[in-house]
Amino acid sequence: MMILNRRPIPDYRPLVAEIVIGYARCSTRGQDLRAQRSALERLGVQPDRIYMDRGFTGRNRERPGLREALAACRAGDILLVSKLDRLGRSAVDLHTIAAELEKKGTRLSINGAIHDPADPTGKLFFGMLALMAEFESDLIRARTKESMAIAKAAGRLKGKQPKLSPAASRKLLEDYESGRWTTKELMEFSNLSRSAMYATLARARNERSS
Numbered sequence: 001m002m003i004l005n006r007r008p009i010p011d012y013r014p015l016v017a018e019i020v021i022g023y024a025r026c027s028t029r030g031q032d033l034r035a036q037r038s039a040l041e042r043l044g045v046q047p048d049r050i051y052m053d054r055g056f057t058g059r060n061r062e063r064p065g066l067r068e069a070l071a072a073c074r075a076g077d078i079l080l081v082s083k084l085d086r087l088g089r090s091a092v093d094l095h096t097i098a099a100e101l102e103k104k105g106t107r108l109s110i111n112g113a114i115h116d117p118a119d120p121t122g123k124l125f126f127g128m129l130a131l132m133a134e135f136e137s138d139l140i141r142a143r144t145k146e147s148m149a150i151a152k153a154a155g156r157l158k159g160k161q162p163k164l165s166p167a168a169s170r171k172l173l174e175d176y177e178s179g180r181w182t183t184k185e186l187m188e189f190s191n192l193s194r195s196a197m198y199a200t201l202a203r204a205r206n207e208r209s210s
Contacts, residue, residue: 021073024050025056025058026055058087073101074104091130095127098117173205
C-alpha cells in the first residue's frame with residue numbers, strides 16, 4: 001500500500017494593503033486647515049483618509065477626529081501628521097499615542113519621516129520633539145494669561161459679549177414664545193448653539209421683566 005506524504009496546504013489569505021492615514025488639528029475654529037491638508041495629500045494621503053479636529057487644543061485627548069484616526073489604524077498602516085504638535089502638545093500624551101500605535105503595529109510618520117521606537121536615536125529625537133511641543137504650549141498659555149491680566153488691569157477685559165444685539169434677542173424671545181418655530185430652526189436663524197440660545201433667551205426675559 002502506497003502512503004502519500006501530506007504537505008501542508010499553503011496559506012492563500014490575501015495580504016492587507018498598507019494605508020496611509022492623515023491627521024490634522026487646529027486650536028481655534030477660525031484657523032484654516034487647508035495648509036495641513038495640502039501637506040498630507042502631498043505626502044500621499046488620500047483626501048477621504050484625512051481626519052481633522054478644529055477648535056481643540058493639543059492638550060485635549062478627547063478629540064473626535066483623533067479618536068476616529070486612531071480607530072482607523074491597523075497593523076501595517078501609517079499615521080501621518082505634518083508636525084508632531086498637531087498630534088498633541090503634552091509629552092505624556094504623545095508618548096501614550098505612540099505606544100498605542102506601536103501596539104497596533106501602526107507606524108507614525110512626522111512629515112514623511114517614520115518614527116522608529118526601536119531606534120535609540122529616533123526615540124531620543126521623538127522625545128525632544130514631544131518636549132518642545134509641550135514647552136511651546138506652556139509658553140502660549142503663559143503669554144495668554146499675562147495678556148489677560150494686563151487687559152483686566154487696564155479695564156479692557158469685559159468678558160464674553162452676547163452675539164445678538166438687545167433688539168435681536170427680544171425678537172428671538174418673541175419667536176420662541178410664539179411657538180411658530182422649532183428650537184432647531186431658531187438655532188439656525190440666530191446662528192447660536194443650543195446653550196447660547198437659551199442663555200440669550202434668559203437675558204431677554206430678565207431685561208423684559210426689569
